[in-house]
Amino acid sequence: MERRDFLKTCAVSTAIVASGVVFLNDARAANLPVTMYKKALLTDANGKPIWFDTIAPDAPFIFNYPYAATPNFLLLLDLPVKPMDYETSEGGKYKAPGGIGNGKNLVAYSAICPHQWSYPTKEFTVVNYYGKKDPGCMQGVQLIKCCAHLSVFDPKICGKKVDGPAENHMAMIVLEANEAKKEIYAVGVAGKTQYTEFFDLNKQELRKEYGSSANAKAEVEKATVIRLEKYSANVIKC
Template sequence: MTQKAKAEGVGQKHPCSAVSRRQFLILGGASVAVLATYGTGAGAQQLVSSSYVRTVVGKVSELVPGEATTFLYPNDDVENVLVMLGEEAGGGVGEGRNIVAFNTICPHMGGYMGAADFHAEHSVLGPCPLHLSTFDLTKHGMIVSGHAVESLPQIVLEIDGDDIVATGVMGLFYGYNQNPSGEA
């Protein structure tokens, strides 16, 4: 070590330095991460415990493959589309796992897409009239094109004999900070 380096204290440990700069940055980052996730436990628990009313939304025997029908769920303000696709779908029910239901409001900016916007040849809903977002109904309503960054909210379905029963929702409806449960 040169005389100049010794005079400037280069390479020597300071007697009061208990934490290096690297350790300080790592510990600081970890502290921020812990504090940022501190309040999220209650929200996740609330999501899991949300309850929806079981509602019959259609009959398997009345569905026409490739034709969409609309229904209201979980309350009378929320319109959804029910369709029997020509192929298996994520979240699909029935013998072919091809009966699915999705909300008709685009999650990007609230554009309405009804039964007429369903295209059976590609199993897509859209395009949204506002910004042309299109959604693949075989892949849980995943965005195919357009400006949306979220998938369409999917209605959870069950089959009970010939009845198609809506039991819940995956995703958040546009315009709501919490999905309506349909309970009085």
């Protein structure tokens, strides 16, 4: 587990159940440890909370969380994603929380490749989701692939690395949904995030884009969900 990236690590209290959150990830309900960040509401470009019926299925969306500059994929899949017990390359055990919602099929993953931290920028992305209708040899695979060095991850099994040089699975974003309010939140991260390496490596670019390192590292309380094709001007597939 990384040092200063984490504000706090805790086992989540069952008090959350009592507070009316209805779609708890199984890992959280079981009081397993997750890395908690500031809770952020997921909204559309107009600031309206997104809900399951407003998310196009099998299409990659991006939102930045827990920091202003750290992008994640949001995917509404067509099958449930079960929680998984995983280990980081250093042997740290963690529970990847699986999907949320009635279908347990809404998932989110850090879009920063755990190999050498390629990520979707405003200019381009080589880290992409290949859905059922994608043309070419990746058609129908429902996988995330990083074209930098060809690591492949499976969002259907909690971001598991299935090919390539990455030594870790994709870090999974912990989501919650409040049915009464019809709101979805990001609340934490499970797995190896590598935010320290990401910020160190991309210092100059992030300063340029966000005005300062402090702005890039600001924790978000609201995260705008955008189609990947709109977030990145050039979607490079391989």
